Amino acid sequence: MAGGTLGGREKCWGNDDTRLASLMKGTLELAVVGRSNLATPEGEDFAITFATPLYVTSDATGLMLAGTGGTTEATDRELVTVFGGLGADGSILVCDIEERHG
Numbered sequence: 001m002a003g004g005t006l007g008g009r010e011k012c013w014g015n016d017d018t019r020l021a022s023l024m025k026g027t028l029e030l031a032v033v034g035r036s037n038l039a040t041p042e043g044e045d046f047a048i049t050f051a052t053p054l055y056v057t058s059d060a061t062g063l064m065l066a067g068t069g070g071t072t073e074a075t076d077r078e079l080v081t082v083f084g085g086l087g088a089d090g091s092i093l094v095c096d097i098e099e100r101h102g
Contacts, residue, residue: 009083012051012095019085019093025101030056030063030076038082038092047091048082065097073097 013019024046026038036056038046053068063076074080079101084094 010095011085013085013093017085017087019087021083022086022092023081023083023098024086024092025079025081028065028074028076028078028080030065032056032058032063038080046086047089048084048094049091050094051084052095074100078102 009021011019011021024038024040026040026046028048029037029039029045031037035047036049038048040046050065054065054073055068056063057066058064061075064072065074067073074097080097081099081101082092082094083096083098084092086092
């Protein structure tokens with residue numbers, strides 16, 4: 001795999017970090033303070049953090065995940081597929097939201 005890509009995807013963790021590259025589909029459970037989660041259809045919950053500068057904010061419609069330019073990347077309780085690194089502690093470092101399943 002040339003250039004540090006995994007199936008054309010860029011990993012967002014260092015070589016010393018022993019994460020397993022993963023695609024996960026689940027429902028976002030966003031939190032402004034505290035832990036955000038990804039709840040899979042199989043009943044597993046994973047703590048998630050975001051490698052890119054995204055932040056959780058709220059407006060009249062609820063919580064959303066926004067980029068620094070103000071674009072909405074996803075909303076709370078939305079079904080998404082993420083690419084990231086699964087750690088030994090069961091948390092996912094999210095590199096990218098691959099798909100939003102509306």
